[in-house]
Amino acid sequence: MISFEHFKMEDGSPIYSQIIQYIKRGIVAGTIKDQDEIPSRRVLSSLLGVNPNTVQKAYRILEDENLIESRSGAKSYMTVREAQIALVRTQLMEGNTKALIHAMKQMGISKEDALVLVEKFWD
Amino acid sequence: MISFEHFKMEDGSPIYSQIIQYIKRGIVAGTIKDQDEIPSRRVLSSLLGVNPNTVQKAYRILEDENLIESRSGAKSYMTVREAQIALVRTQLMEGNTKALIHAMKQMGISKEDALVLVEKFWD
DNA sequence: CTAACCGTATTATATATATAATACGGTTAA
């Protein structure tokens, strides 16, 4: 069963996006694996304190990306192939890194200073 | 006159937020200074291809933060004090850096690997 | 002075996001 123990609502981004992001990062980290059972819509919505429809929206999108498999009436499971893991890893790593670099460049921060900042705030 | 030459619409975040972010980064970079004239709502909306009301919302919020001063009928200007610059710089640097670190940690990436990624994609 | 701007405000419409309340039929374990 996938754990949402470390999930925290933070950004101003939509909740369903944060759920998707959390799961994808878990896939990259290896804490979420192929055929892992995922919490039901009702259970996760209760756990996160959000509406079941919000969880359903996240799950539906992940299903559209073939990362979740659902059968009406039964539990839902992750369906994560190796090729998908590599793809998600690349997308998330590049996306997050490039977002930081773009911000730093717009602020006129040098690469060296940016690296120092990451070092400084890591812990 | 503030330049929006390097403004690019990218995120999924609200347009008015992106405008605010762009201006704040310019303040940190020093390309936007105290008493600089800012484009009128109509001019900037036309330049960015968005609705005047969207620009107005961004400007109004910056005005609430005392970073813009407007007089009905006249041009608007930046009002940026040294203390504000330091504050905005700290907020943006910390915010962006911590966002990257949070993402990397959730993906199980080590500090060293994260630094290598920033190095790799900088140019 | 006056025309061309300017900030500001209002009303309407549309979409995205989130919640709430319900309902239906499928699946599964006791």
Next chain:
DNA sequence: TTAACCGTATTATATATATAATACGGTTAG
């Protein structure tokens, strides 16, 4: 079998975001 779940769907309401069209009076340069 049946009760407790499950996925799925629908309807309604509310807020945020974005656009569109329009209007009012203030400011300023020619």
